[in-house]
Amino acid sequence: MPVKTVAMLTAGGLAPCLSSAVGGLIECYTAVAPDIRIIAYRNGYAGLLTGNWVEASPQVRADAGRLHAFGGSPIGNSRVKLTNVEDCEKRGLVQPGEDPLKVAAEQLTRDGVDILHTIGGDDTNTAAADLAAYLHANGYPLTVVGLPKTIDNDVIPIRQTLGAWTAAEQGAIFARNIIAEHSANPRMLIVHEVMGRNCGWLTAATAHAHHEWVKTAPFAEWVDNAAARWDVHGVYVPERSFELTREVDRLSAIMDEQDGVNLFISEGAGSREIVSVMEEAGEEVPRDAFGHVKLDKINPGKWFADRFASELGAEKVLVQKSGYFSRSAPANAADLDLIRACTEHAVEAALGGHSGVVGQDEDRGGELRVIEFDRIKGGKAFDVSAPWFTGLLAELGQE
Numbered sequence: 001m002p003v004k005t006v007a008m009l010t011a012g013g014l015a016p017c018l019s020s021a022v023g024g025l026i027e028c029y030t031a032v033a034p035d036i037r038i039i040a041y042r043n044g045y046a047g048l049l050t051g052n053w054v055e056a057s058p059q060v061r062a063d064a065g066r067l068h069a070f071g072g073s074p075i076g077n078s079r080v081k082l083t084n085v086e087d088c089e090k091r092g093l094v095q096p097g098e099d100p101l102k103v104a105a106e107q108l109t110r111d112g113v114d115i116l117h118t119i120g121g122d123d124t125n126t127a128a129a130d131l132a133a134y135l136h137a138n139g140y141p142l143t144v145v146g147l148p149k150t151i152d153n154d155v156i157p158i159r160q161t162l163g164a165w166t167a168a169e170q171g172a173i174f175a176r177n178i179i180a181e182h183s184a185n186p187r188m189l190i191v192h193e194v195m196g197r198n199c200g201w202l203t204a205a206t207a208h209a210h211h212e213w214v215k216t217a218p219f220a221e222w223v224d225n226a227a228a229r230w231d232v233h234g235v236y237v238p239e240r241s242f243e244l245t246r247e248v249d250r251l252s253a254i255m256d257e258q259d260g261v262n263l264f265i266s267e268g269a270g271s272r273e274i275v276s277v278m279e280e281a282g283e284e285v286p287r288d289a290f291g292h293v294k295l296d297k298i299n300p301g302k303w304f305a306d307r308f309a310s311e312l313g314a315e316k317v318l319v320q321k322s323g324y325f326s327r328s329a330p331a332n333a334a335d336l337d338l339i340r341a342c343t344e345h346a347v348e349a350a351l352g353g354h355s356g357v358v359g360q361d362e363d364r365g366g367e368l369r370v371i372e373f374d375r376i377k378g379g380k381a382f383d384v385s386a387p388w389f390t391g392l393l394a395e396l397g398q399e
Helices: 018-032 045-050 058-062 064-069 085-090 100-110 122-137 164-184 201-216 244-258 271-280 300-312 323-327 333-351 387-396
Strands: 005-010 037-041 053-055 115-120 143-148 188-194 234-236 260-266 316-321 356-361 367-371
Touching: 005 018, 005 045, 018 037, 018 058, 018 064, 018 115, 018 333, 037 045, 045 100, 058 064, 100 122, 115 122, 115 333, 122 143, 143 333, 164 188, 164 201, 164 260, 164 316, 164 323, 164 333, 188 201, 188 300, 201 234, 201 260, 201 387, 234 244, 234 387, 244 260, 244 300, 260 300, 271 300, 300 316, 333 356, 333 367
Parallel strands: 005 037, 005 115, 115 143, 143 356, 188 260, 188 316, 234 260
Antiparallel strands: 037 053, 356 367
16 A cells, blocks of 8 residues: 655654754655655654644755754654553543553544654654554554664664764763863862763763863863863763772872862762662652653762762862753764664665664664664663773773
């Protein structure tokens, strides 16, 4: 049966690829199948459940390439788990007693959708997997093809998720200005908190990018305008433990010599300890619809800073978070190339009736292919033995 209507949605948190991925899909369909109608559900799965969609007009299709220059999502995001019935009811997305998966399937049928593209991280694409399984089991003829978005780069078995390279680059740019604050106060402890719930890839990549910039920047090497003062002094990720006493001794020497210390910390580093303390105290741990701890509520960066501040004799502590700055940027050149390859493959696969998530399959040597939905999982750990990371730690004296 010929394809008549393609739908797409973006979901979860932002990443520097959503706008470009939407634009890329529209460009590809317009080039290879200009007669296919394209619609977009507003605000992710919330729009699908409520029937809130917009159509890509001829003008939008002609100008789709403009979306590559922007961050954010042109069609809006939300965090909705289709199998969390209670949350969907509470938010008014379905009526009491309704099954969100059935509501979504019936909406897609009413809208005449033949292909659905979901652009998001592991939560978005596992939700897509749930929806695809429901559609298949209940006889709904629909192809679902996902694209892997997340700045954490933590989707199994995908080698590189869309937007992660850009987020690291932007986080390093953010760090340059924040670290300049060291000159505002003596014995300054600066904590750069980077997004990354369970995976430290983004923190490590951001620290690496900043360190590489420090090595090439034209410092005057005079008082506070010196490479050693602007550099990274410690990197902390969930996958790598550290000895507090040893780190205090190492960083104390840096504080005494440089009059300041700059730390890059994953927001997930220390979160388990914080949650444990809260639970022991009988406090409610704030969580989202997917059951994830709301890290912005428990503030790991401040907790981490408090642990080091007194030990290092810091006169002032500055905790800054680059997450919202880096995740909403437009895609850089490397991500644009990856997005282009993935969107072209996604369109080809969708028109061929193949459901799954398009990405570089680590179990197939990094081959770009449609990965089966049941193999998509979140929580991929960062490989702390990666040579570029161990090399960074060695240069920082943090082996």
